[in-house]
Structure formats: structure tokens, C-alpha cells
Amino acid sequence: MTSIHARKTLLADGWADRVRLTIANGRIKSIEKGVAPRDADTSVGIVIPGLCNAHSHAFQRALAGHTEERGPGSKDNFWTWRSRMYRLAALIDANALTAIARQLYSEMLCSGYTSVAEFHYLHRQPGDAPDASDDAMLDALVTAAEDSGIRLTYVPVLYERAGFDQPEPDADQRRFATTLGQFEEHYRRARKAAGGRFTVGIGAHSLRAASGRSLARIVELARRDDVPMHIHVAEQQREVDQCLASLQARPVQWLLQEFDLDERWCLVHATHIDADECEALGRSGAVVCLCPSTEANLGDGLFPLEKFLEAEGRIAIGSDSHVSINPFEELRWLEYGQRLVAQKRNVAAINDRHTGRSLFDRAVAGGALAGGQPGGQLQKGAGADLVVLDDDSPMLLGHDSQSLLDALVFSGFTLPIDRVMTHGEWRVVDGRHVAREHALAEYARVVGRLYGERARDAAKEAVSS
Numbered sequence: 182m183t184s185i186h187a188r189k190t191l192l193a194d195g196w197a198d199r200v201r202l203t204i205a206n207g208r209i210k211s212i213e214k215g216v217a218p219r220d221a222d223t224s225v226g227i228v229i230p231g232l233c234n235a236h237s238h239a240f241q242r243a244l245a246g247h248t249e250e251r252g253p254g255s256k257d258n259f260w261t262w263r264s265r266m267y268r269l270a271a272l273i274d275a276n277a278l279t280a281i282a283r284q285l286y287s288e289m290l291c292s293g294y295t296s297v298a299e300f301h302y303l304h305r306q307p308g309d310a311p312d313a314s315d316d317a318m319l320d321a322l323v324t325a326a327e328d329s330g331i332r333l334t335y336v337p338v339l340y341e342r343a344g345f346d347q348p349e350p351d352a353d354q355r356r357f358a359t360t361l362g363q364f365e366e367h368y369r370r371a372r373k374a375a376g377g378r379f380t381v382g383i384g385a386h387s388l389r390a391a392s393g394r395s396l397a398r399i400v401e402l403a404r405r406d407d408v409p410m411h412i413h414v415a416e417q418q419r420e421v422d423q424c425l426a427s428l429q430a431r432p433v434q435w436l437l438q439e440f441d442l443d444e445r446w447c448l449v450h451a452t453h454i455d456a457d458e459c460e461a462l463g464r465s466g467a468v469v470c471l472c473p474s475t476e477a478n479l480g481d482g483l484f485p486l487e488k489f490l491e492a493e494g495r496i497a498i499g500s501d502s503h504v505s506i507n508p509f510e511e512l513r514w515l516e517y518g519q520r521l522v523a524q525k526r527n528v529a530a531i532n533d534r535h536t537g538r539s540l541f542d543r544a545v546a547g548g549a550l551a552g553g554q555p556g557g558q559l560q561k562g563a564g565a566d567l568v569v570l571d572d573d574s575p576m577l578l579g580h581d582s583q584s585l586l587d588a589l590v591f592s593g594f595t596l597p598i599d600r601v602m603t604h605g606e607w608r609v610v611d612g613r614h615v616a617r618e619h620a621l622a623e624y625a626r627v628v629g630r631l632y633g634e635r636a637r638d639a640a641k642e643a644v645s646s
Contacts, residue, residue, distance in 0.1 A: 182210070183565075183605060186218035187228040188572060193558035196582035198230070204565045207605035212561055225600060226572030227542075227585065231295025232508045233334075233548030235470040236411075236449050236499025239282035239299055239322065240273045241266065243628055245504045259417050259479045266502075267353035269631070274306045275317035277627045282325035284624035287614040288506045289331060292596060295603045296332035297564035298499070298552050300384055300411055300449070302340045304367060311355070312363065316370055323379055328616060330608035332566060333379040334552040336411050337371055339364045339399055340386040345427035347428050361395045368402065380553045384411035388424055388432050393439070400440055409447055409553045411470075412436075415451040416481055416616045433458040442467040447497065447551040452482045459485050463492025468547045473514040474579065475501035483518045490531040490543075497547035512540040512590045537587035569600035571612075 183204040185347055190200035192212065193562045201213040201222060218224050248265045251257050273281070282299075289297060299322055305313050319335065326333035340358050343351045350358035354509060359367070372381045383403045385391040391399075396412075401408035415432045424432045433454050436442060446467035454462065462469065470483055479502075489496070498511045505511065516536055519528040533539035549557030559567060570589070574597030589597075601609035608615060 184219065184222045185228070186216075186222035186224050186432055187569070188226050188560045189585075190228040190559065191230065191586075193560040193563075196580075202228070202559070202565075202567075204602075204605045207565055209559065209561055209563050209565050210557075219420065225569045227474060227570040227577070228559070229568050229570065229586075230545050230557055231555065231568050231601065232293055232541075232544055232605070233497065233552040233557065234289055234294040234297040234499055234508070234554045235447060235468070235497035235551035236472055236501050236549050237285075237297050237299050238502060239285050239301075239325070240278055240303060241501075242285040242288075242503040243273075243277075243281050244502065244630055247632070249537045259481065260419075262479055265354070270288045270303060271307060271353070272631055273303060275321040278303070278318055278321040279324050280620075280623040282322055283328050285503060285506070286325055286329035286331040287617060287620045289500070290329060290601050290603070290608050291507075291598065291612065292507045293598055293601070294331070294333055294500075294506075294508055295601065296334065296548070296552050296554055297326075298334040298336055298382065298409070298411065298447070300336045300338055302338040302386060304337070304357055304359060307356065309356075311358075314363075314366065314370075316367070316374070319367075319371055319374070323374075326379060329614070329620065330603045330606060332554065332564070332603055332608075334382055334409070334550075334554065335371055335375070335379055336382040336384040336409070337364065337368050338386050338411075339395060340390045341392060341395060342390060345423050362400060362407040364399070365402070368399075372406070376463060380408075380574050382409035382411055382553055387413040387416075387420065388428070388435065388531045389420055393428075397439070403445060407445070409551055410445050411447045411449060411551070413449045414451050415453045416476075416601045419455050419481070422451045431455065431458060435460055437461050437465065444468065444495070444550050449499070449501075450476065450481065450484070452476060452484050454485065456485075456488065459488045459494075460492045463489050463494030466495065468497050469512075470497045470499045470547075470551055471515055472499045472501035473511050473518060474505035475499075477518070478504045478539070478591070479503065485575045486515065486519050487523065487528050487531070490529060495547045495550065496543050498544050502548040507596065508544070509590050509596065510594075512537070512544060516540060516590075535583060535587050537584075537590035539627045540590060543608040564603075565605040567601070568598060569602075571599040588636045632637075 184564040185202045203211040444466045449470045464601045530536040545557045576593040
């Protein structure tokens with residue numbers, strides 16, 4: 182049993198002073214407000230709930246910073262970036278994925294994420310036969326999550342085809358493409374393996390990558406098993422145009438027509454939606470996972486946040502390609518993108534005067550739904566996943582409970598994170614992950630191999646072509 186005494190804590194019913202949290206078996210056993218510390222307590226400053234990173238492609242952590250070269254005479258966009266991503270994916274085996282994901286998940290914890298939804302389609306190792314049923318890549322993610330301590334929601338992803346009018350995957354996609362039958366078998370094995378160690382959701386890569394028939398089947402599975410249902414949708418205008426040509430409807434419009442979208446659904450990006458889709462999607466209760474740093478890096482566009490929030494829409498945040506691993510930066514740039522377009526301030530402060538608090542609360546609630554981890558807030562019986570802020574940080578000095586979260590989202594760049602707890606155990610102490618050295622050493626070994634002389638030559642060839 183562990184007891185924590187915090188000067189200030191953001192509980193499910195709001196801020197409270199001088200709070201003792203008693204932790205047992207990975208859960209919050211009791212909460213006392215307005216009490217003095219005891220000798221056995223770990224005394225800390227400010228305690229807030231951890232956030233769910235609702236959209237992650239772990240292997241892409243090793244790609245960050247390696248695609249910022251403009252090819253001669255080319256127009257760089259999402260599709261040229263994707264070619265570079267495919268080349269990296271082709272090199273990632275289970276050992277490499279373990280090291281990359283371990284480092285990534287440790288970094289997530291240090292920045293205030295306490296859980297992650299891993300949107301995973303690298304189901305086979307390089308060289309595996311198309312019908313291979315080896316789950317080494319799943320095991321790699323589970324090992325990385327357990328080593329780091331992050332709470333994992335594994336979202337296996339169906340990827341059948343190259344596009345609406347391309348029924349077969351292309352050469353770059355064959356490694357992670359599966360048939361519907363193979364995917365269902367993998368999903369069943371994952372649920373059996375979970376055994377309380379991690380949560381399992383279900384996903385389709387996109388409408389262009391999965392047929393309507395197959396999508397209907399996995400939606401049925403998600404509803405039957407009451408698990409989150411994730412899908413990329415309307416990230417690029419080209420996808421919208423192709424969907425209109427193939428299905429005679431826009432992507433989100435088609436999903437709303439074909440399925441009863443509800444809080445189990447997590448639509449990733451949904452960048453290019455029109456006013457009718459925005460209104461209907463907000464009313465549906467589905468969560469939209471926004472990944473502002475990745476969306477900006479790829480030149481995707483801006484989601485119509487204000488209209489969506491006015492329609493009572495739910496949001497979560499994700500780091501996606503991991504060009505940034507900082508939930509508060511994601512929230513900051515989510516708001517700043519809207520300000521630049523609307524030419525006004527505090528766009529996300531719908532039904533709340535304070536923008537930072539509004540964004541944080543929405544991300545906590547939406548992330549809990551997207552991760553299939555009910556709650557997300559600090560209350561009796563909830564999982565003991567929490568973040569301790571250093572209340573002596575210059576970023577937070579002079580702020581009270583009204584503006585603390587505004588300061589955290591909108592001021593400074595060095596996060597004032599002192600400790601992080603998941604499953605009732607301290608994973609970050611004094612701002613450093615407790616297993617930092619091992620994670621970093623293994624990651625350095627892997628990226629050294631990936632970006633050695635051979636890899637550099639391949640990258641140069643890709644740019645020139």
C-alpha cells in the first residue's frame with residue numbers, strides 16, 4: 182500500500198487542497214481531502230490525471246526527423262512521406278520494435294501520458310510468409326509496455342488493399358496486409374493473450390484499405406465484445422475525392438450512413454469534413470482523435486474544432502508519428518491552429534472560461550473512451566494512473582486552480598513533471614523514467630543499425646528518385 186499527500190489534486194469533482202490518496206493493488210483505495218500529511222506519506226506538489234495517447238504508431242518513433250528533406254523538383258506531401266515510412270517499416274522486426282516502443286513509451290510517461298492506444302498493422306516480421314500466424318510483433322509491444330509501465334490498449338488493424346479501386350495491396354503494403362480471416366484469428370489470439378495485462382480494441386486502417394463488407398464484420402466484432410473501434414478517416418482531401426468517386430459519399434458521411442456511430446468509435450483525424458458531417462458526428466457521441474503535431478508535419482489540414490465542440494463532440498489526442506511526444510504541446514497546437522484560421526482567441530473554451538482546462542478535461546474523457554479504459558479521472562476505485570507536477574516550477578508559480586492548466590498548456594516548453602505513477606507504481610521519479618538507461622541503450626543500438634551506412638544510402642536513393 183502506498184499513500185500520497187498532495188498540496189493540490191484535480192479530482193473527478195474538481196480541485197481539492199491537501200489531499201491524501203491511498204493506493205492498493207494498483208487502484209485508488211481512498212481519498213481524504215483537507216488533511217495533514219503523515220510520516221509514511223510521499224509528499225508531492227500538484228497531482229493531475231494522466232492522459233491517454235489515443236493514436237500511436239510506435240515504430241514511427243524511429244522515423245521522426247528523417248523525412249525533412251525536400252526531393253529535387255518534387256512537391257512533398259503526405260504521400261511522399263508515406264513512401265519513406267514504408268521503407269522504414271520494411272526493416273522493423275520484433276527485436277527492433279521492442280526497443281523502439283520501449284523508448285517511446287518511456288518518453289510518453291515522462292511527458293504525462295499514462296496510457297496508449299497502439300494502432301498496429303505491422304503484424305508480421307520481415308520475411309514472414311503471408312499466412313504466418315507468429316505474434317512476435319504483438320509480443321514486442323506488450324513487452325515494451327510492461328517494461329516501461331505504460332497502460333496499453335492494443336488495436337490490431339485490418340489492412341486489405343491499396344485503395345478503393347485497388348483490391349490487392351501494393352508491394353510496400355504486402356508485409357502488413359491480411360485477409361479478413363487472418364485478421365479475425367489474430368484478434369482472437371490477442372484477446373486470449375491479454376489476460377488482464379493489456380486491453381484490446383479493434384481497428385480498420387481506413388475506408389480505402391478495407392472493404393465495406395470486411396468493415397461491417399469487424400464493427401460487429403467490436404460491438405459484440407464491447408471494445409473501442411478505431412479507423413483513420415478523411416485525413417487527406419485525396420482520400421475524400423476517391424471515396425466520393427467509389428462510394429458516392431464522403432468518408433465520414435458514409436460511416437454515418439452505414440453504421441450506428443457511438444462512444445465506442447474513435448475516428449482518427451477526420452480533418453476534411455463538411456458542416457453536415459461535423460454536426461452529425463458531434464451528435465453521434467463518437468470520439469475524434471486529433472494529432473495536431475503530426476497533422477501539421479504532414480500538411481494534412483485543420484479539423485473544424487469549434488463547430489465540432491459546439492455540436493458537443495468528443496475529442497482525444499494522439500502523437501501518431503511521434504514528431505512530438507508531449508500531450509500539452511498537442512493541446513496547445515490544437516488551439517493555436519484554430520486561432521490562426523479564425524483570427525480570434527480561446528476557441529476551444531466552449532462552456533468553460535479557461536481554454537487549457539477545457540482542452541485537458543476533454544482529452545482526459547475522450548482518451549478514456551478511445552482507450553477502452555473507463556474513467557480516466559482520479560476517484561475512489563479508479564486505476565492509480567497520475568501525474569505529479571512540480572509546484573516550484575516557474576511555469577506554475579503565481580497560478581491558482583483556475584489557471585494552472587492554462588499555464589501547463591500555454592506557457593513554457595520544459596514540462597514541470599516530477600513523478601508519474603501507473604498501475605500504482607512510480608514509473609517516473611525526479612522527471613526521469615526509472616528504467617531510462619536500459620531503454621535508451623537498446624534504442625541507440627537499433628537506430629544505429631537502421632540508420633547505418635546502408636540505410637543512409639537507401640534514403641539518398643529514395644530522395645533522388
